[in-house]
Amino acid sequence: METLGYYNGEIGVLEDMRIPMNDRVCWFGDGVYDATLSANHIIFALEEHIDRFFNSAVLLDMDPPISEPALAELLSSLVRKVDSPSQLVYWQMTRGTASRIHSFPEQAKPNLWVMLRPYSLPDIYRKVGLILLEDTRYLHCNIKTLNLIPNVLAAEKAKQAGAYEAVFHRSERVTECSHSNVHILKNGVFYTPPADHLILPGISRAHLITQCGKLGIPVSETPFAVSQMLAADEILITSSGSFCLSADRINGEPVGGKAPELVRKLQDALLEEFYEATQVKS
Numbered sequence: 001m002e003t004l005g006y007y008n009g010e011i012g013v014l015e016d017m018r019i020p021m022n023d024r025v026c027w028f029g030d031g032v033y034d035a036t037l038s039a040n041h042i043i044f045a046l047e048e049h050i051d052r053f054f055n056s057a058v059l060l061d062m063d064p065p066i067s068e069p070a071l072a073e074l075l076s077s078l079v080r081k082v083d084s085p086s087q088l089v090y091w092q093m094t095r096g097t098a099s100r101i102h103s104f105p106e107q108a109k110p111n112l113w114v115m116l117r118p119y120s121l122p123d124i125y126r127k128v129g130l131i132l133l134e135d136t137r138y139l140h141c142n143i144k145t146l147n148l149i150p151n152v153l154a155a156e157k158a159k160q161a162g163a164y165e166a167v168f169h170r171s172e173r174v175t176e177c178s179h180s181n182v183h184i185l186k187n188g189v190f191y192t193p194p195a196d197h198l199i200l201p202g203i204s205r206a207h208l209i210t211q212c213g214k215l216g217i218p219v220s221e222t223p224f225a226v227s228q229m230l231a232a233d234e235i236l237i238t239s240s241g242s243f244c245l246s247a248d249r250i251n252g253e254p255v256g257g258k259a260p261e262l263v264r265k266l267q268d269a270l271l272e273e274f275y276e277a278t279q280v281k282s
């Protein structure tokens with residue numbers, strides 16, 4: 001199989017799967033998701049992603065139809081069914097299947113979805129461009145919900161500007177990007193916005209903080225301003241799909257590029273961790 005779709009126990013080629021129109025994802029985007037990568041048919045940082053998934057579910061008052069270990073086992077067994085050893089591993093849970101009323105349906109049980117498709121890690125050492133956008137999202141950005149319209153619009157704006165990502169800011173305060181977290185390095189210190197309700201607590205962000213600790217780089221989880229980001233030594237963008245990238249322009253103007261060795265060390269450490277965990281290198 002090249003791709004795989006799973007829906008409440010049914011398995012098939014992703015493109016052939018069909019879901020009921022009354023799944024609440026269709027009416028409200030009512031659900032939560034998580035995603036990571038596999039290599040060598042082994043899923044990276046699976047427990048951390050499953051923990052966050054369950055936490056998102058609690059915050060939306062949803063009761064997963066499966067335990068954490070059973071979900072880990074299910075996902076691990078599914079990645080072995082797909083031909084490519086390197087995949088995007090994505091799963092989501094929706095509140096159930098019921099006719100369209102806003103309040104929670106009384107009898108509906110959550111639906112569990114999995115999507116697997118081949119994925120190659122991009123060149124993480126390339127420099128990327130960013131654009132700045134006002135963060136017009138709501139105050140629940142810590143929950144990984146399926147409601148991603150502002151993120152979709154921001155990603156499209158970035159694409160049209162020839163940039164990799166859009167960096168959101170609420171007034172002067174930098175929050176995160178459309179599908180990544182953002183951080184800066186200044187005078188040897190790593191600054192990252194605090195994991196509050198304004199950002200998703202990224203798993204790659206957490207890994208980067210751990211690597212900073214190992215490399216003796218001080219970490220400050222405090223908000224920073226757009227002006228501080230523009231004057232930073234380096235601007236880093238993290239996500240599970242590309243670990244850690246550094247930016248060399250924002251809105252077309254040059255930024256960062258003043259601590260390339262430090263960036264390289266962090267990127268190398270993250271890649272090493274991934275290859276070790278997935279037994280690509282032992």
Ligand code: PLP
Binds near residue numbers: 151199201204241
């Ligand atoms: N912020 C947002 C809004 C995201 O959608 C994502 C990833 O999907 C991230 C941050 C990065 O999170 P992670 O490192 O867990 O992939």
